Amino acid sequence: MGARNKSKTLLILVAILVLAYLAWRYLGGGGGAALQAESPDLIINRVWVDSQPERYTDKVNAFLMVDYARLGIFQEASAYVGRFELFEYRRKGGEADLQFPQDGRAAKLAYAVSECNELRPYDLCLDLQSNPWGGPTRYYGMREQDDEGESLQALRHVMEHRLHPAD
Numbered sequence: 001m002g003a004r005n006k007s008k009t010l011l012i013l014v015a016i017l018v019l020a021y022l023a024w025r026y027l028g029g030g031g032g033a034a035l036q037a038e039s040p041d042l043i044i045n046r047v048w049v050d051s052q053p054e055r056y057t058d059k060v061n062a063f064l065m066v067d068y069a070r071l072g073i074f075q076e077a078s079a080y081v082g083r084f085e086l087f088e089y090r091r092k093g094g095e096a097d098l099q100f101p102q103d104g105r106a107a108k109l110a111y112a113v114s115e116c117n118e119l120r121p122y123d124l125c126l127d128l129q130s131n132p133w134g135g136p137t138r139y140y141g142m143r144e145q146d147d148e149g150e151s152l153q154a155l156r157h158v159m160e161h162r163l164h165p166a167d
Helices: 003-026 146-163
Strands: 060-066 071-077 082-092 095-100 105-115 124-128 138-141
Touching: 060 138
Parallel strands: none
Antiparallel strands: 060 071, 071 082, 082 095, 095 105, 105 124, 124 138
16 A cells, blocks of 8 residues: 555545544534533523432432522422522622622632533533532533423512512
8 A cells, every 4th residue: 555545544534533523522422511602691590400300319409590689599409308508699701709698608609501411301501610519510401491480480579578578
């Protein structure tokens, strides 16, 4: 085999590898790795979870930040037991300054939202640089949240009445 044939064969192999890699990425390969960066604003008014429970005793971590009260919550719970902590926040881009009223602790939260297909039916990933509450650094959410949207409206109503009770 001459040098010209070896070059041609090598070029064909490289082309096949590139096409295989592109097809793998396009079809969702990579174990659900992030596909596309999304707006950091998607963190707001969206329920984020770290897993889907299979049994009532499975604990799930949840995260939520609501814009109308600038409050958020970290929660870890099963059907039988749970713990949570509320925080106040100020957000700018992909960062938020958190204040935990219970103990006066402050923390900085750096995060990124991306499209992902790691845990169906969720299609968004929230990656925290570190979790100031000690929980996971990856959460999953849904771009379209019909049912959660109603839940957020109900939560907003309750919070507004607690923050501004009738005289």
